[in-house]
Amino acid sequence: MKIPLDYLCVKSGLLCNRCQSLVDSGEVDSFEVKVMQALLELEETQFKELKDSTYYKAIKVNDLLILLVGSGPSMTIQKWIKVAKALQDKLHMKVRIVEKTNNIKNSAIQLLSPARVLGVNTVWLPDGSVQYVIRVSKSERKLLPADSNILESALSKIHDTRVKIRVE
Known part of the structure; x- marks a missing residue:
């Protein structure tokens, strides 16, 4: 390796x-x-x-x-x-x-598996920065491999940008 x-x-x-x-x-x-x-x-x-x-x-x-x-x-x-x-x-x-990929959706799909990712939204904040919101179905919340705060932190570190996970 x-x-x-x-x-x-x-x-x-x-x-x-x-x-x-x-x-x-x-x-x-x-x-x-x-x-x-x-x-x-x-x-x-x-x-x-x-x-x-x-x-x-x-x-x-x-x-x-x-x-x-x-x-x-x-x-x-x-x-x-x-x-x-x-x-x-x-x-x-x-x-x-x-x-390793630059695509946030692909990273989220791999990290959140077996829970399915419904989509990724890009939110432009007033200060000019970007935040990504990863949407996951409410019925699949229990399939997340860890707490959503931990996963948000991990995805933020991987892509060096703010990431939120929204269960809907």
Whole structure:
């Protein structure tokens, strides 16, 4: 798996100057080193298909860990689900894997699954900024993988913009 840090640094847990500066600058969070270690272990032992995939970022919101990844040609949604389950066992927290995309609707569909996204509205605020409102059916509220506030925070971090989830 392609990762932003050196393989040797991640496997050993001792970071070289370049990797340490990435962590110190905040480009890579310190908990992400453990996540990358777990992913590399899974690649070696169970999931050889991870070799062609790319790790971009891990976002931790409360007890939910969201991984932004790019899929290799041999990775399917079912394999990513198995990887997420294996990571949950290793890291002892809920894990969701989201394909990195600039489209908020696609990210929301992946993150909120199995709940269906009815649509995404763009709200232009008076200060000139944009807020996205993701609409979910009231009957599917119980299917959300986490509290809507946690999911809003995660989507906001992924896309670096304000996101609201409205249950209607």
